[in-house]
Amino acid sequence: MTAPTIGAALRAATARLSAAGIADPGRDARLLLAHAANIPADRLRLHEDEPFEAESRLDILLGDRLRHKPVAMILGARDFWGRRFRVTPDTLVPRPETETLIEAALSIGFDRLLDLGTGSGVIAVTLLAEQSSATGLATDLSGAALAVARQNADAAGLGTRLRCRRSDWYEEVTGRFDLIVSNPPYIGRAELAGLAPDVRDWDPPMALCPGEDALGAYRAICAGAQAHLTADGVLMVEIGASQGAQVAQLFQAAGFVDIQTIPDLDGRDRVIYGRNPPL
Numbered sequence: 001m002t003a004p005t006i007g008a009a010l011r012a013a014t015a016r017l018s019a020a021g022i023a024d025p026g027r028d029a030r031l032l033l034a035h036a037a038n039i040p041a042d043r044l045r046l047h048e049d050e051p052f053e054a055e056s057r058l059d060i061l062l063g064d065r066l067r068h069k070p071v072a073m074i075l076g077a078r079d080f081w082g083r084r085f086r087v088t089p090d091t092l093v094p095r096p097e098t099e100t101l102i103e104a105a106l107s108i109g110f111d112r113l114l115d116l117g118t119g120s121g122v123i124a125v126t127l128l129a130e131q132s133s134a135t136g137l138a139t140d141l142s143g144a145a146l147a148v149a150r151q152n153a154d155a156a157g158l159g160t161r162l163r164c165r166r167s168d169w170y171e172e173v174t175g176r177f178d179l180i181v182s183n184p185p186y187i188g189r190a191e192l193a194g195l196a197p198d199v200r201d202w203d204p205p206m207a208l209c210p211g212e213d214a215l216g217a218y219r220a221i222c223a224g225a226q227a228h229l230t231a232d233g234v235l236m237v238e239i240g241a242s243q244g245a246q247v248a249q250l251f252q253a254a255g256f257v258d259i260q261t262i263p264d265l266d267g268r269d270r271v272i273y274g275r276n277p278p279l
C-alpha cells in the first residue's frame with residue numbers, strides 16, 4: 001500500500017481527534033504527526049506533499065491522545081517562556097497562565113528565591129534563568145517531580161544556583177528569602193470529578209488537590225511565609241480564578257501589606273501578591 005502524503009495524514013489525524021471531541025484537534029494533530037515524522041512542527045507545511053512513513057507510530061500517539069493524555073505528556077516536553085521543559089506523569093503540565101506569576105516576579109526582582117511545590121521546576125528554573133544573579137531553593141513533596149525539576153534546572157545550565165529539596169511546604173526549609181513563589185494544588189476534592197479528563201485523569205493528583213479544603217495549601221504557605229521571608233520580602237502565589245478574595249484574605253490575616261490581585265491575559269484573577277512589612 002502506498003503511504004499517504006504528510007498533508008493527507010494530517011487531515012485524517014485532525015478528523016479523528018475532532019470526531020472524539022478533542023478541543024484543539026488541528027494543533028494536537030500537527031504536534032503529534034510532527035513528532036512521529038521527526039520534523040519540527042513549524043516545518044510541516046514544507047513537507048506536505050512528501051510520503052508519510054510513520055503511520056503506525058502516529059497511530060500509537062493518537063491512541064494516547066484519544067484517551068485524553070495531554071500532548072505535553074505524550075511528547076514528554078512542554079515549551080514555556082522560550083525554554084523546553086521535560087514533563088512526566090509525576091509533574092503538572094506547565095500552564096500558560098503561570099506566565100502571569102513569572103512576569104510579576106521578574107518585575108520586582110529578587111536575589112534569593114524559594115519555590116514551593118516546584119513540580120517540573122518551571123517557575124524556579126524560568127526565574128533563575130532570567131535573573132542570572134539570583135540563587136534559589138525549589139521544593140516538592142514528590143521526590144519524582146523533584147528529579148524532573150533537577151533535570152530541567154541542569155538543562156537550563158543553572159547548576160548549584162538552584163537547589164532542589166524534598167519538603168512538605170516549609171518543613172525542610174531553612175533560611176530567609178526575598179521572594180517566595182508557589183503554584184500550589186488548589187482544587188478541592190469535591191471539584192475533581194468536574195474537571196476535564198485531560199487534567200483529572202493525567203495530571204498527578206497531588207499537583208491538583210490539597211485535600212478536602214481547596215485553600216489548604218494557601219493556608220500552610222501563608223502561615224509559614226513570614227518566618228522564611230526577609231523584612232520587605234514578597235510572597236506571590238498563583239490561584240484558581242475564583243479564589244482571589246479568599247486568598248487575599250489569608251494574606252491579610254497573615255500580616256502581609258501591599259496585597260494585590262494580578263489578572264492573567266484573559267482578565268481572570270491569577271496571582272496574589274503580598275509584602276512582608278519592613279522591620
Ligand SMILES: C[S@@+](CC[C@H](N)C(=O)[O-])C[C@H]1O[C@@H](n2cnc3c(N)ncnc32)[C@H](O)[C@@H]1O
Pocket residue numbers: 091092093094095098116117118119120121122123139140141142145167168169182183184185186206207208
Ligand atoms: C499545581 S502543581 C505546580 C507545579 C509547578 N510549580 C507548576 O507551576 O507547573 C503543585 C505542586 O505542589 C506539590 N505539592 C503538593 N503538596 C505539597 C506539599 N505538602 N509540600 C510541597 N509540595 C507539595 C505537588 O507535588 C506539585 O508538584
